[in-house]
Amino acid sequence: MKINLKVWRQKNTNTAGKLVEYQLDNVSEDMSFLEMFDVLNDSLTRKGEDPVTFDHDCREGICGMCSMYINGRAHGPQTGATTCQLHMRSFNDGDTIVVEPWRARAFPVIKDLMVDRSAFDRIIQSGGMYR
Numbered sequence: 001m002k003i004n005l006k007v008w009r010q011k012n013t014n015t016a017g018k019l020v021e022y023q024l025d026n027v028s029e030d031m032s033f034l035e036m037f038d039v040l041n042d043s044l045t046r047k048g049e050d051p052v053t054f055d056h057d058c059r060e061g062i063c064g065m066c067s068m069y070i071n072g073r074a075h076g077p078q079t080g081a082t083t084c085q086l087h088m089r090s091f092n093d094g095d096t097i098v099v100e101p102w103r104a105r106a107f108p109v110i111k112d113l114m115v116d117r118s119a120f121d122r123i124i125q126s127g128g129m130y131r
């Protein structure tokens with residue numbers, strides 16, 4: 001399937017960001033959303049361009065590190081699933097997908113789709129979660 005992407009690109013916390021358009025022509029519906037981003041980044045790297053920075057860890061729906069805003073929804077269109085558990089079969093050939101970082105004052109963008117999650121650490125250290 002063909003996918004048009006509009007991805008938030010931002011060099012660092014102190015620079016303005018913008019949506020940049022990319023087109024991928026051979027996306028398998030069986031790819032996870034993050035695998036689709038791996039394909040995009042391979043293509044950017046081969047062209048000598050800066051790959052898109054995004055957070056991920058387990059890729060198994062456990063850690064929550066892969067939080068992206070996809071078409072205006074946290075983790076995208078599939079209710080109850082993290083971004084890494086979202087598959088491209090949830091989209092249609094020719095779709096335009098807008099991908100933005102988790103936008104909150106407490107979580108400033110570090111680069112592209114990666115945000116500073118240290119506010120979570122401070123909450124956990126103060127005993128504010130998991131009680």
Ligand code: FES
Pocket residue numbers: 055056057058059060061062063064065066082083084085
């Ligand atoms: S990478 Fe761990 S939940 Fe998605």
